[in-house]
Amino acid sequence: MLLKAHELPKVVNGKNVPQPDTDYSKVPSWWITEPDRVRQHLESLEGVEVEEIGRTAGGRPIIAAAWGPREILPERTCNTVAAAFGASDSSAYYGKGQRQRQVLMLIGAAHGTEFEGTLAALNYMNIIVTGKDLLGRPQEAMAQEGRQLRFILIPFLNVDGRERAINQKHFIGTGLGDNLNYFGLITQGLFRNGDVLHWPQSKLYQPMTEDRFLYFGSYVNDAGVNLVYDCPLGPDMQPESAAMIRYCRREMPDCVILSHSNGGSLVEPAPAFVPSHFRQYSAQIAALVGMRCRRAGLARHGIAQPRHSIFEGMGFYQSDALYHACGCLPVLVEFPYGYAKNPDSHEALLDIGLNVIDEIAAFGNRYGFRPRDPSK
Ligand SMILES: [Zn+2]
Numbered sequence: 001m002l003l004k005a006h007e008l009p010k011v012v013n014g015k016n017v018p019q020p021d022t023d024y025s026k027v028p029s030w031w032i033t034e035p036d037r038v039r040q041h042l043e044s045l046e047g048v049e050v051e052e053i054g055r056t057a058g059g060r061p062i063i064a065a066a067w068g069p070r071e072i073l074p075e076r077t078c079n080t081v082a083a084a085f086g087a088s089d090s091s092a093y094y095g096k097g098q099r100q101r102q103v104l105m106l107i108g109a110a111h112g113t114e115f116e117g118t119l120a121a122l123n124y125m126n127i128i129v130t131g132k133d134l135l136g137r138p139q140e141a142m143a144q145e146g147r148q149l150r151f152i153l154i155p156f157l158n159v160d161g162r163e164r165a166i167n168q169k170h171f172i173g174t175g176l177g178d179n180l181n182y183f184g185l186i187t188q189g190l191f192r193n194g195d196v197l198h199w200p201q202s203k204l205y206q207p208m209t210e211d212r213f214l215y216f217g218s219y220v221n222d223a224g225v226n227l228v229y230d231c232p233l234g235p236d237m238q239p240e241s242a243a244m245i246r247y248c249r250r251e252m253p254d255c256v257i258l259s260h261s262n263g264g265s266l267v268e269p270a271p272a273f274v275p276s277h278f279r280q281y282s283a284q285i286a287a288l289v290g291m292r293c294r295r296a297g298l299a300r301h302g303i304a305q306p307r308h309s310i311f312e313g314m315g316f317y318q319s320d321a322l323y324h325a326c327g328c329l330p331v332l333v334e335f336p337y338g339y340a341k342n343p344d345s346h347e348a349l350l351d352i353g354l355n356v357i358d359e360i361a362a363f364g365n366r367y368g369f370r371p372r373d374p375s376k
Helices: 035-044 081-086 116-130 140-146 159-164 177-188 239-251 276-295 318-326 346-367
Strands: 049-055 061-067 103-107 150-154 189-191 213-216 255-262 329-336
Touching: 035 049, 035 061, 035 116, 035 159, 049 239, 061 116, 061 239, 081 318, 103 116, 103 239, 103 346, 116 140, 116 150, 116 255, 116 329, 116 346, 140 346, 150 239, 159 213, 177 189, 239 318, 255 318, 255 346, 276 329, 276 346, 318 329, 329 346
Parallel strands: 103 150, 103 255, 255 329
Antiparallel strands: 049 061, 061 150, 189 213
């Protein structure tokens, strides 16, 4: 029986279980990060289609919400990019001609409590439909940009992880000093011997198992799997990965934002196994997004740093899987969660998230997300 964060005892094996230094369930009313409330809000928006695209390992529904007409180009004769590229004709996969609208998708919370990107995307969807964000602030320029797209949101890929720590509604000020242990506990987990698991050692347990861990952090699904490192090439892939890939192959998004949270390094380097022209677009988008936030005067903790080892970043990652499955440009964004109180307000977190999504949307609307095939 998997424990939830709020069900943990105060002492395990003689060791004190880290406690919160403040009430992290207190948030502004517009700060919506619970799967059922997010779904309710999306279903209330006119013109937004909400559907269930699969179930998690724990049996919870995974939903997707879409705005804007679906457009699949004609004369597709290949159902994989690999086959089309094998004959040097990408249109055999993507279809002939150009889409009227770029399709931008955001997949949120592969790590269950990394919900800041989801929150921003929920606001972005609200802006597209109503012209206002959830604080009621008019966002006309963003609305105009967003309405040129088909915009799709999978708010929580790892619903199990989100529900495991459902009372954790924000992380502003965590991850530093005394509450580093609390942050590790909630997000990464607790060994049966009472020790807190920390990042990145948590990645050494794939899957996490109940004989070793008393509490799985919010990082993994109910099968103990960190979904970004799932094996989407094999028959034993997790149901979340299967749902994501099936849906992306149907929708054929031009760009997928994979949303995560850290100190706020924003757009990360491209994954290892995508073509060089896709990597170039990733780098260009990263620079644009970074400067956009800087010019807007929004707090930023740092930029993406070099890897820890020569092997890190060389695995076949979720972003690689998405590219090979549906031909999209994958863009992994690390939204800020308020590490070291930088920034220190929910409104500032939202503003950074909105600026990031809007800048990526603007890039797609101007240039297209996928580099054009020079032979076409
Ligand atoms: Zn993450």
